[in-house]
Amino acid sequence: MRWIPSVLSALALATVASAQGELVVTLNQSQSNFNWSGTTSIGALVGNPxxxxxxxxxxxxxxxPLANDSIASADFPGAGDAAVVPDLHGKINNVFPFLPPLATFDVTNLHLQFSAPTFSVAANGxxxxxxxxxxxxxxxTVTPLGSAATVSDLTGLVSAPTNQNGTLTLSGSVVSLVMPVNSTFPFSDPASGxxxxxxxxxxxxxxxxxxAPTVYCTAKTNSLGCVPSISTTGTAKWFGNSPFFVQANNVLNQKNGLLFYGYSPSATPFQGGTKCVAPPTLRTAAQNSGGASSGNDCSGSYAFDMNAVIASQLDPLLVPGAQVYAQIWSRDPGSPSTTGLTNAVQFTVCP
Structure with missing residues (x-):
């Protein structure tokens, strides 16, 4: 299958949000365990409790990724949101153990983000x-002994870059991350000093x-009263040895059609039906629906191999993690608009 750009150029498509291609790793809270420690100008911080x-x-x-289901390199682009659970509570003990702490420290609503420039990944991850x-x-919140509490905003505090040794592995369609963290944040509370x-x-x-791919949106009933349906076969992969077909059934026989795709969904009235993909879009070359060789019926079908499109690397946004929205358009001479539309499918490019 040949792949050609539509009137909207690949340059315009490149303005789509830069988050395309990033994998949002879900942290396993029960296995993401940490401890904190602290020093201050008036003594060491200890847990409370x-x-x-x-x-x-x-x-x-x-x-x-590489073709053999391994990862060549990676980076942490400075996105994501890791909440600290529970809130942190500490104190500075009094030199006289029988007296209250010199101060208490409470860190609440702390959310962290991790970034790192591109790094190499070994064959074992x-x-x-x-x-x-x-x-x-x-x-x-700092509460000195005998004084009122003061509150400082921690937003924007940044640690110094620290080399961390971890693993990043790819197995089938699952990417697993294990990353040690050892970082220090300086702080200052002007009110308490x-x-x-x-x-x-x-x-x-x-x-x-x-x-897995998901079907969404509404198909346009064609001039013979048939409702086209979209579906997929296979897996969309960055390195795919097998096809990933986006296909349509219940379409008019012996009519040309094409697939168009983009990176955001839509539900816009279009040619008597619904356009389910937001612009900008790209499209494939046309196919004939086949089916019955004579007469008019709904025995036609289309099958577009999107892994061939991905492998061509003509679209720089078709990268691992990209969310793609696709719909199939076809000729329908009996319709006032002379066109037909399937519903749509959303799929993700797997590594």
């Missing part, structure tokens, strides 16, 4: 990455599974 916490949420990774941790949100640093040590564990 514990220093243990977990990370829950997401950490985005962008991978560059091992990597070393210079990881930076950024606070997306968080408040630190207390300054110091907060360190976190632990391991992020999570995975991303390529989702």
């Amino acid at each position: 514990s220093t243990a916490f977990q990370a829950a949420g997401t950490a985005n990774v962008r991978i560059y 091992a990597f070393t990455a210079a990881v930076t941790v950024t606070a997306l949100s968080g408040q630190m 207390v300054s110091g640093s907060l360190s976190i040590v632990g391991t992020l564990r999570g995975s991303w599974t390529c989702p």
Whole structure:
């Protein structure tokens, strides 16, 4: 199957959101365990009562796979949202154990994001990455002994890059991440005059599974009263040895049709039906629906191999993790618009 751009150019398509191609790794909270420690200008921070916490949420990774189901390199693009669970509570003990703490520290609503420039991944998945941790949100409440509490915003605090040794593996349609984290954040509370640093040590564990295609939107009933239906066969893969067909059945026989796709869904009135893919779009070359060789019926069908489109690498956005929305358009001379439309399918490009 030949692949050709539509009137909308690939250059225009490249303006689609840059998040395309990033894998949103879901963190396994029960296995993403950490401890914190801290020092301040008035003494060491200790847990009140514990220093243990977990990370829950997401950490985005962008991978560059090889043909043998392994990963050549990757980066953490500075996206995702890992919540610190539970909130952190600490104190600075008084030099006299029978007296209250010199101060208490409470860190609430702390959300973290992880970034690292491109790094190599070994055949067994091992990597070393210079990881930076950024606070997306968080408040630190300092309550000195005998004084009122003060609140500082932690949003935007950034750790220094620290080399971390982890693993990033690909097995079938599942990408698994194990990444140790050992980072330190400096802080200062101008109201109380207390300054110091907060360190976190632990391991992020999570995975991303390529989702199955899903059908959405509404097909246009054709001039013979048939409702075309869209479906898929196979798996959309960056390195696909087998076809991934987006196909249509119950369409008019012996009529030309084509597939068009983009990166956002839509539900816009179009040629008497519904256009289910938002612009900009690209399209395939036309196919004939086949079916009965004479007369008019709904015995036709189409099958477009999207793995051939992906393998061509003519579209720079068809990368692992890209979410694609596709619909099939066809000729229907008996319709006022002379065209037919299937419903649509959303699929993800698997590594």
